[in-house]
Amino acid sequence: MMNIIDIKDWGLGLSEHVLIAGPCSAESPQQIETIAKGLKGSPVELFRAGVWKPRTRPGSFEGVGAEALEWLQIAKDILNVPVTVEVAKTEHVDAALKAGVDVLWIGARTTVNPFSVQEICEALKGTDIPVMVKNPINPDLQLWLGAFERLNKVGIKKVAGIHRGFSDPYEKRYRNKPEWSLPIHLKRMIPGISVICDPSHIAGAREIIGAVSQRAINFGLDGLMIETHHDPDKAWSDAKQQITPDTLKIIYESLIFRKNVDEHPEMLNELEQFRQKIDLLDAQLLELFAERFKVIEQVGDYKREHNLAVYQPSRWEEVMESRIQDGLRKNMTEKFMKSLLFAIHEESVKKQEAQLKETRPLTKA
Numbered sequence: 001m002m003n004i005i006d007i008k009d010w011g012l013g014l015s016e017h018v019l020i021a022g023p024c025s026a027e028s029p030q031q032i033e034t035i036a037k038g039l040k041g042s043p044v045e046l047f048r049a050g051v052w053k054p055r056t057r058p059g060s061f062e063g064v065g066a067e068a069l070e071w072l073q074i075a076k077d078i079l080n081v082p083v084t085v086e087v088a089k090t091e092h093v094d095a096a097l098k099a100g101v102d103v104l105w106i107g108a109r110t111t112v113n114p115f116s117v118q119e120i121c122e123a124l125k126g127t128d129i130p131v132m133v134k135n136p137i138n139p140d141l142q143l144w145l146g147a148f149e150r151l152n153k154v155g156i157k158k159v160a161g162i163h164r165g166f167s168d169p170y171e172k173r174y175r176n177k178p179e180w181s182l183p184i185h186l187k188r189m190i191p192g193i194s195v196i197c198d199p200s201h202i203a204g205a206r207e208i209i210g211a212v213s214q215r216a217i218n219f220g221l222d223g224l225m226i227e228t229h230h231d232p233d234k235a236w237s238d239a240k241q242q243i244t245p246d247t248l249k250i251i252y253e254s255l256i257f258r259k260n261v262d263e264h265p266e267m268l269n270e271l272e273q274f275r276q277k278i279d280l281l282d283a284q285l286l287e288l289f290a291e292r293f294k295v296i297e298q299v300g301d302y303k304r305e306h307n308l309a310v311y312q313p314s315r316w317e318e319v320m321e322s323r324i325q326d327g328l329r330k331n332m333t334e335k336f337m338k339s340l341l342f343a344i345h346e347e348s349v350k351k352q353e354a355q356l357k358e359t360r361p362l363t364k365a
Contacts, residue, residue, distance in 0.1 A: 002152045007194040007222065010130045010158045012082045012102060014045050017257060018196065018223035020084065021248055022048035022075065024238040025061065026068035034230045036075040038245030043252055046103060047075040047083045048225060052092055053237060054109045061236045069099035084132070088116065093123040105132040106147060108164055108201075112136040117147045121154045130158035132196065135186075139166040139179050145189060161186055161195040162225060163216070165202035175204020175241065178212070180219050187220075194222040200241040206232065209243060210251040217255055226251070289344075296348045300355035310352045316345065 007014050021042070023035055026049040036047065049072060053063035072083040082102030087093050088110045096104055104124075110116045111134055124131065131151055136143040144161065151159055163183040165176025183195045197216030199209045213224050229235045232242040243251070303310060320341055327337035 002148060002190055003157050004152075004159060004190060004192045005157045006192055007130075007158075007160050010103075012046070012130070014223075016222065017217070018045050018194075019043050019252060020046040020048050020196065020223065020225040021228040021245075022083075023050070023229045023235065024200075024227045024242055025050040025053055025063055025236050026071055027064070027236050029071045029074060031230070032071045032074050033078070035228060035245065036078040038230050039079060039228065039248070042245060042249050044079060044248075045081055047072070047079055047081055048105075048227075049075070049083070049085060050237070051085045051096075052088060054088060054107060066095040066099075069095060069101065072099070072101065087120060090119055090123040093120055097127065097129065101129075103130045103132065105162060106134060108134040108137045111147050112138070112140075112143060114143070114146060114150070117150050121150045121156070124151070124156055125154040128156070128158065130160070131156055132160045132162050134162040134164050134198070135166065135182065137167045139182055141182055141185055141189075144182075144186060148190060148193070159193065160222070161193060162198050163195055163202075163221060164198035174202050174208075174212075176202050178202050178215070180215070183221060184219060196223040196225050197221045198225045200225070200227040200238070204241050206241060206243045206247070209241070210254065213251055214255055217257055220258070224252075292344075293347070293351060296351050297355065300352035303352060304356050310349055310356065319345075 007018060008016060019042075021039060021044045023031065026032055032049065039047075049068070051063050051068045052065060053061060069085065072085070075081075076083050084103035084105055085092075085096055085101050086107045087096055087104050088107060093104065106117065106120060110120070133144065133147045133151070148159055148161075161183060163178075165174060166179050166182070168177040171177040183197075187193060187195055197213070199212035199216065203209045203212045209226060213226070216224060226248055227238060227242040228245055228248050229239075229242040230244060232244060233239055235242050300310075302308070320338075323341055324334055324337045327340075328334065
Protein backbone atom coordinates (compact mmCIF):
# COMPACT_ATOMS: atom_id res chain seq x y z
CA MET A 1 0.00 0.00 0.00
CA MET A 2 1.26 3.48 -0.86
CA ASN A 3 2.06 6.04 1.80
CA ILE A 4 -0.16 9.03 0.99
CA ILE A 5 -0.57 12.37 2.77
CA ASP A 6 -4.02 13.92 2.38
CA ILE A 7 -4.18 17.24 0.53
CA LYS A 8 -5.51 18.95 3.68
CA ASP A 9 -2.29 17.96 5.44
CA TRP A 10 0.18 19.30 2.87
CA GLY A 11 0.80 22.31 5.10
CA LEU A 12 -0.42 24.76 2.47
CA GLY A 13 -3.80 25.64 3.96
CA LEU A 14 -5.78 23.69 1.37
CA SER A 15 -9.30 22.63 2.30
CA GLU A 16 -11.52 19.60 1.76
CA HIS A 17 -12.82 21.02 -1.54
CA VAL A 18 -9.79 22.85 -2.89
CA LEU A 19 -10.29 25.39 -5.68
CA ILE A 20 -7.37 25.88 -8.07
CA ALA A 21 -7.58 28.72 -10.62
CA GLY A 22 -5.44 30.74 -12.96
CA PRO A 23 -4.69 31.05 -16.67
CA CYS A 24 -3.95 28.21 -19.04
CA SER A 25 -0.68 30.02 -19.87
CA ALA A 26 1.32 32.74 -18.16
CA GLU A 27 1.55 35.43 -20.83
CA SER A 28 3.03 38.48 -19.06
CA PRO A 29 3.53 39.92 -15.56
CA GLN A 30 0.65 42.30 -16.22
CA GLN A 31 -1.67 39.43 -17.17
CA ILE A 32 -0.82 37.50 -13.99
CA GLU A 33 -1.37 40.62 -11.86
CA THR A 34 -4.73 41.41 -13.48
CA ILE A 35 -6.04 37.87 -13.06
CA ALA A 36 -4.81 37.65 -9.46
CA LYS A 37 -6.51 40.93 -8.57
CA GLY A 38 -9.70 39.64 -10.21
CA LEU A 39 -9.54 36.50 -8.06
CA LYS A 40 -9.01 38.42 -4.82
CA GLY A 41 -11.85 37.74 -2.43
CA SER A 42 -12.70 34.45 -4.17
CA PRO A 43 -12.31 31.01 -2.53
CA VAL A 44 -9.21 30.20 -4.66
CA GLU A 45 -6.62 28.33 -2.55
CA LEU A 46 -4.00 27.49 -5.19
CA PHE A 47 -3.00 29.62 -8.20
CA ARG A 48 -2.09 27.78 -11.41
CA ALA A 49 -0.42 28.91 -14.63
CA GLY A 50 1.17 27.06 -17.53
CA VAL A 51 4.82 28.00 -18.08
CA TRP A 52 5.84 25.23 -20.47
CA LYS A 53 3.03 24.17 -22.83
CA PRO A 54 3.30 20.84 -24.67
CA ARG A 55 1.51 21.38 -27.98
CA THR A 56 0.29 18.80 -30.46
CA ARG A 57 2.02 20.54 -33.36
CA PRO A 58 4.95 22.98 -33.47
CA GLY A 59 4.18 26.59 -34.19
CA SER A 60 1.52 27.01 -31.51
CA PHE A 61 2.30 29.04 -28.40
CA GLU A 62 4.45 26.74 -26.25
CA GLY A 63 4.71 28.92 -23.16
CA VAL A 64 7.07 31.68 -22.11
CA GLY A 65 9.31 29.24 -20.25
CA ALA A 66 11.31 29.58 -17.04
CA GLU A 67 11.18 33.38 -17.18
CA ALA A 68 7.46 33.21 -16.28
CA LEU A 69 8.16 31.40 -13.00
CA GLU A 70 9.15 34.73 -11.44
CA TRP A 71 5.77 36.22 -12.37
CA LEU A 72 3.96 33.70 -10.18
CA GLN A 73 5.27 35.51 -7.13
CA ILE A 74 3.00 38.39 -8.13
CA ALA A 75 -0.09 36.18 -7.75
CA LYS A 76 1.33 34.70 -4.55
CA ASP A 77 1.72 38.15 -2.99
CA ILE A 78 -1.71 39.41 -4.09
CA LEU A 79 -3.71 36.31 -3.12
CA ASN A 80 -1.52 34.96 -0.32
CA VAL A 81 -1.91 31.43 -1.70
CA PRO A 82 0.60 28.84 -2.99
CA VAL A 83 1.26 28.43 -6.73
CA THR A 84 1.51 25.44 -9.03
CA VAL A 85 2.94 24.75 -12.50
CA GLU A 86 3.18 21.81 -14.88
CA VAL A 87 6.52 20.06 -15.32
CA ALA A 88 7.45 17.57 -18.04
CA LYS A 89 11.19 17.00 -17.65
CA THR A 90 14.16 17.40 -15.34
CA GLU A 91 14.97 20.98 -16.37
CA HIS A 92 11.39 22.03 -15.56
CA VAL A 93 11.58 20.46 -12.11
CA ASP A 94 14.94 22.09 -11.33
CA ALA A 95 13.75 25.53 -12.47
CA ALA A 96 10.43 25.29 -10.59
CA LEU A 97 12.11 24.20 -7.34
CA LYS A 98 14.68 26.98 -7.65
CA ALA A 99 11.88 29.54 -8.19
CA GLY A 100 10.05 28.42 -5.05
CA VAL A 101 6.98 26.92 -6.73
CA ASP A 102 4.86 25.25 -4.03
CA VAL A 103 3.15 22.43 -5.95
CA LEU A 104 3.98 20.70 -9.24
CA TRP A 105 1.71 18.84 -11.61
CA ILE A 106 2.44 16.26 -14.28
CA GLY A 107 0.34 16.70 -17.41
CA ALA A 108 -1.70 14.09 -19.28
CA ARG A 109 0.76 13.92 -22.19
CA THR A 110 3.59 13.16 -19.77
CA THR A 111 1.69 10.63 -17.65
CA VAL A 112 1.40 8.34 -20.69
CA ASN A 113 5.20 7.95 -20.81
CA PRO A 114 6.74 6.00 -17.88
CA PHE A 115 10.24 7.09 -18.99
CA SER A 116 9.28 10.76 -18.61
CA VAL A 117 7.53 10.17 -15.29
CA GLN A 118 10.56 8.31 -13.95
CA GLU A 119 12.85 11.14 -15.07
CA ILE A 120 10.71 13.62 -13.13
CA CYS A 121 10.69 11.33 -10.09
CA GLU A 122 14.49 11.07 -10.10
CA ALA A 123 14.72 14.87 -10.18
CA LEU A 124 12.35 15.06 -7.18
CA LYS A 125 14.25 12.56 -5.05
CA GLY A 126 15.13 14.08 -1.70
CA THR A 127 12.33 16.69 -1.79
CA ASP A 128 8.87 16.60 -0.24
CA ILE A 129 7.12 18.96 -2.67
CA PRO A 130 3.48 18.01 -3.40
CA VAL A 131 2.86 16.61 -6.88
CA MET A 132 -0.46 16.32 -8.69
CA VAL A 133 -0.79 13.89 -11.60
CA LYS A 134 -3.27 14.30 -14.44
CA ASN A 135 -4.80 11.15 -15.86
CA PRO A 136 -3.21 9.87 -19.10
CA ILE A 137 -4.88 10.94 -22.34
CA ASN A 138 -6.44 7.50 -22.87
CA PRO A 139 -8.43 5.68 -20.15
CA ASP A 140 -5.53 3.58 -18.88
CA LEU A 141 -5.89 3.31 -15.11
CA GLN A 142 -2.64 1.35 -14.76
CA LEU A 143 -0.57 4.17 -16.28
CA TRP A 144 -2.16 6.66 -13.90
CA LEU A 145 -1.60 4.36 -10.94
CA GLY A 146 1.99 3.71 -12.05
CA ALA A 147 2.85 7.42 -11.90
CA PHE A 148 1.83 7.58 -8.23
CA GLU A 149 3.78 4.41 -7.46
CA ARG A 150 6.92 5.89 -9.04
CA LEU A 151 6.51 9.11 -7.02
CA ASN A 152 5.99 7.17 -3.82
CA LYS A 153 9.13 5.09 -4.43
CA VAL A 154 11.32 8.23 -4.46
CA GLY A 155 9.72 9.48 -1.25
CA ILE A 156 6.98 11.80 -2.55
CA LYS A 157 4.00 11.24 -0.24
CA LYS A 158 2.06 14.45 -0.89
CA VAL A 159 0.28 13.43 -4.09
CA ALA A 160 -3.13 14.01 -5.67
CA GLY A 161 -4.80 13.11 -8.94
CA ILE A 162 -6.28 15.48 -11.48
CA HIS A 163 -9.15 14.13 -13.54
CA ARG A 164 -9.16 15.96 -16.90
CA GLY A 165 -11.10 13.45 -19.00
CA PHE A 166 -10.01 11.08 -21.75
CA SER A 167 -9.58 11.35 -25.49
CA ASP A 168 -12.43 9.83 -27.49
CA PRO A 169 -12.77 10.58 -31.24
CA TYR A 170 -16.51 9.84 -31.09
CA GLU A 171 -17.28 12.11 -28.15
CA LYS A 172 -19.33 15.15 -29.18
CA ARG A 173 -20.45 16.72 -25.90
CA TYR A 174 -17.04 17.21 -24.31
CA ARG A 175 -13.48 17.98 -25.34
CA ASN A 176 -12.41 14.99 -23.24
CA LYS A 177 -14.86 12.30 -22.16
CA PRO A 178 -15.26 12.29 -18.35
CA GLU A 179 -15.48 8.52 -17.72
CA TRP A 180 -16.31 9.27 -14.08
CA SER A 181 -15.78 5.66 -13.03
CA LEU A 182 -11.99 5.90 -13.52
CA PRO A 183 -11.21 8.57 -10.89
CA ILE A 184 -13.53 6.69 -8.53
CA HIS A 185 -11.57 3.47 -9.20
CA LEU A 186 -8.31 5.35 -8.57
CA LYS A 187 -9.59 6.53 -5.16
CA ARG A 188 -10.50 2.95 -4.35
CA MET A 189 -7.08 1.64 -5.42
CA ILE A 190 -5.15 4.32 -3.50
CA PRO A 191 -6.98 4.83 -0.18
CA GLY A 192 -6.68 8.39 1.07
CA ILE A 193 -5.73 10.02 -2.23
CA SER A 194 -7.47 13.22 -3.26
CA VAL A 195 -8.66 13.56 -6.86
CA ILE A 196 -9.34 17.03 -8.23
CA CYS A 197 -11.43 17.60 -11.34
CA ASP A 198 -10.30 19.79 -14.25
CA PRO A 199 -13.66 20.85 -15.75
CA SER A 200 -11.93 23.15 -18.25
CA HIS A 201 -10.26 20.30 -20.14
CA ILE A 202 -13.27 18.02 -19.85
CA ALA A 203 -15.67 20.68 -21.12
CA GLY A 204 -13.55 22.40 -23.76
CA ALA A 205 -16.19 25.15 -23.75
CA ARG A 206 -16.80 27.66 -20.98
CA GLU A 207 -20.59 27.29 -21.25
CA ILE A 208 -20.63 23.86 -19.59
CA ILE A 209 -17.83 24.26 -17.03
CA GLY A 210 -20.39 24.87 -14.27
CA ALA A 211 -22.32 21.70 -15.08
CA VAL A 212 -19.15 19.59 -15.22
CA SER A 213 -18.00 21.08 -11.91
CA GLN A 214 -21.23 20.10 -10.19
CA ARG A 215 -21.02 16.55 -11.53
CA ALA A 216 -17.48 16.27 -10.18
CA ILE A 217 -18.70 17.27 -6.73
CA ASN A 218 -21.63 14.86 -7.03
CA PHE A 219 -19.19 12.01 -7.75
CA GLY A 220 -17.23 12.83 -4.60
CA LEU A 221 -14.13 14.40 -6.14
CA ASP A 222 -12.09 16.60 -3.86
CA GLY A 223 -11.79 19.90 -5.65
CA LEU A 224 -11.67 21.76 -8.94
CA MET A 225 -8.95 23.18 -11.20
CA ILE A 226 -10.54 25.79 -13.48
CA GLU A 227 -8.68 27.85 -16.07
CA THR A 228 -9.33 31.54 -15.45
CA HIS A 229 -8.34 34.55 -17.54
CA HIS A 230 -9.27 38.24 -17.33
CA ASP A 231 -10.00 38.31 -21.10
CA PRO A 232 -10.59 34.66 -22.16
CA ASP A 233 -11.29 35.35 -25.82
CA LYS A 234 -7.83 36.89 -26.20
CA ALA A 235 -5.98 34.14 -24.31
CA TRP A 236 -2.92 32.77 -26.10
CA SER A 237 -3.98 29.15 -25.53
CA ASP A 238 -7.25 27.26 -24.93
CA ALA A 239 -9.32 30.45 -25.14
CA LYS A 240 -12.68 28.66 -25.45
CA GLN A 241 -12.38 26.83 -22.13
CA GLN A 242 -11.30 29.73 -19.91
CA ILE A 243 -13.62 31.87 -17.82
CA THR A 244 -13.30 35.24 -16.07
CA PRO A 245 -12.69 35.54 -12.33
CA ASP A 246 -16.23 36.87 -11.90
CA THR A 247 -17.71 33.86 -13.67
CA LEU A 248 -15.57 31.57 -11.51
CA LYS A 249 -17.05 33.13 -8.38
CA ILE A 250 -20.60 32.67 -9.71
CA ILE A 251 -19.96 29.01 -10.58
CA TYR A 252 -18.38 28.23 -7.23
CA GLU A 253 -21.15 29.93 -5.25
CA SER A 254 -23.79 27.96 -7.17
CA LEU A 255 -22.23 24.56 -6.40
CA ILE A 256 -24.03 22.21 -4.04
CA PHE A 257 -21.50 20.34 -1.92
CA ARG A 258 -22.73 16.91 -0.89
CA LYS A 259 -22.36 15.46 2.61
CA ASN A 260 -20.11 12.50 3.33
CA VAL A 261 -22.24 9.92 5.10
CA ASP A 262 -19.26 8.82 7.22
CA GLU A 263 -19.45 12.20 8.93
CA HIS A 264 -23.15 11.69 9.76
CA PRO A 265 -23.49 8.33 11.55
CA GLU A 266 -27.15 9.03 12.34
CA MET A 267 -27.92 8.54 8.63
CA LEU A 268 -26.16 5.18 8.38
CA ASN A 269 -29.01 3.19 9.98
CA GLU A 270 -31.54 4.43 7.45
CA LEU A 271 -29.15 3.92 4.55
CA GLU A 272 -28.33 0.43 5.79
CA GLN A 273 -31.94 -0.66 5.23
CA PHE A 274 -31.73 0.38 1.58
CA ARG A 275 -28.33 -1.27 1.22
CA GLN A 276 -29.64 -4.56 2.56
CA LYS A 277 -32.38 -4.51 -0.08
CA ILE A 278 -29.78 -3.80 -2.76
CA ASP A 279 -27.57 -6.63 -1.48
CA LEU A 280 -30.51 -9.04 -1.69
CA LEU A 281 -31.41 -7.93 -5.21
CA ASP A 282 -27.75 -8.23 -6.30
CA ALA A 283 -27.66 -11.79 -4.96
CA GLN A 284 -30.81 -12.60 -6.93
CA LEU A 285 -29.32 -11.03 -10.07
CA LEU A 286 -26.19 -13.17 -9.75
CA GLU A 287 -28.32 -16.30 -9.38
CA LEU A 288 -30.23 -15.35 -12.52
CA PHE A 289 -27.01 -14.72 -14.44
CA ALA A 290 -25.68 -18.10 -13.32
CA GLU A 291 -28.85 -19.78 -14.59
CA ARG A 292 -28.64 -17.84 -17.85
CA PHE A 293 -25.06 -18.95 -18.47
CA LYS A 294 -26.00 -22.57 -17.78
CA VAL A 295 -28.46 -22.29 -20.67
CA ILE A 296 -25.74 -20.60 -22.74
CA GLU A 297 -23.53 -23.65 -22.15
CA GLN A 298 -26.34 -25.88 -23.39
CA VAL A 299 -26.58 -23.69 -26.48
CA GLY A 300 -22.81 -24.06 -26.92
CA ASP A 301 -23.11 -27.85 -26.75
CA TYR A 302 -25.83 -27.78 -29.39
CA LYS A 303 -23.80 -25.54 -31.70
CA ARG A 304 -20.74 -27.77 -31.38
CA GLU A 305 -22.71 -30.94 -32.13
CA HIS A 306 -24.32 -29.35 -35.20
CA ASN A 307 -21.21 -27.45 -36.36
CA LEU A 308 -22.84 -24.02 -35.96
CA ALA A 309 -20.98 -20.72 -35.61
CA VAL A 310 -20.92 -19.15 -32.16
CA TYR A 311 -21.99 -15.73 -33.41
CA GLN A 312 -25.41 -15.59 -35.07
CA PRO A 313 -25.96 -11.99 -36.34
CA SER A 314 -29.74 -12.13 -36.75
CA ARG A 315 -30.24 -13.42 -33.20
CA TRP A 316 -27.88 -10.81 -31.76
CA GLU A 317 -29.70 -7.97 -33.54
CA GLU A 318 -33.04 -9.28 -32.35
CA VAL A 319 -31.83 -9.48 -28.73
CA MET A 320 -30.32 -6.01 -28.82
CA GLU A 321 -33.41 -4.35 -30.26
CA SER A 322 -35.96 -6.09 -28.05
CA ARG A 323 -34.01 -5.82 -24.78
CA ILE A 324 -33.16 -2.16 -25.29
CA GLN A 325 -36.82 -1.36 -25.87
CA ASP A 326 -37.79 -3.33 -22.76
CA GLY A 327 -35.18 -1.45 -20.77
CA LEU A 328 -36.41 1.92 -21.99
CA ARG A 329 -39.94 1.04 -20.92
CA LYS A 330 -38.57 0.26 -17.45
CA ASN A 331 -36.89 3.67 -17.15
CA MET A 332 -33.36 2.54 -18.03
CA THR A 333 -31.14 4.43 -20.47
CA GLU A 334 -30.17 3.14 -23.89
CA LYS A 335 -26.49 3.59 -22.98
CA PHE A 336 -26.86 1.39 -19.91
CA MET A 337 -28.77 -1.29 -21.79
CA LYS A 338 -26.17 -1.43 -24.57
CA SER A 339 -23.30 -1.68 -22.06
CA LEU A 340 -25.09 -4.44 -20.15
CA LEU A 341 -26.00 -6.42 -23.26
CA PHE A 342 -22.51 -6.15 -24.74
CA ALA A 343 -21.01 -7.42 -21.47
CA ILE A 344 -23.43 -10.37 -21.34
CA HIS A 345 -22.85 -11.16 -25.00
CA GLU A 346 -19.07 -11.07 -24.63
CA GLU A 347 -19.18 -13.49 -21.69
CA SER A 348 -21.63 -15.76 -23.55
CA VAL A 349 -19.38 -15.90 -26.63
CA LYS A 350 -16.34 -16.75 -24.47
CA LYS A 351 -18.19 -19.63 -22.83
CA GLN A 352 -19.39 -21.01 -26.17
CA GLU A 353 -15.93 -20.67 -27.73
CA ALA A 354 -14.44 -22.62 -24.82
CA GLN A 355 -16.95 -25.40 -25.44
CA LEU A 356 -16.15 -25.53 -29.15
CA LYS A 357 -12.51 -26.20 -28.23
CA GLU A 358 -13.46 -29.16 -26.06
CA THR A 359 -12.89 -32.57 -27.64
CA ARG A 360 -15.19 -35.53 -27.28
CA PRO A 361 -13.70 -38.99 -26.63
CA LEU A 362 -13.60 -41.15 -29.76
CA THR A 363 -16.26 -43.89 -29.83
CA LYS A 364 -15.53 -47.41 -31.11
CA ALA A 365 -16.93 -48.25 -34.50
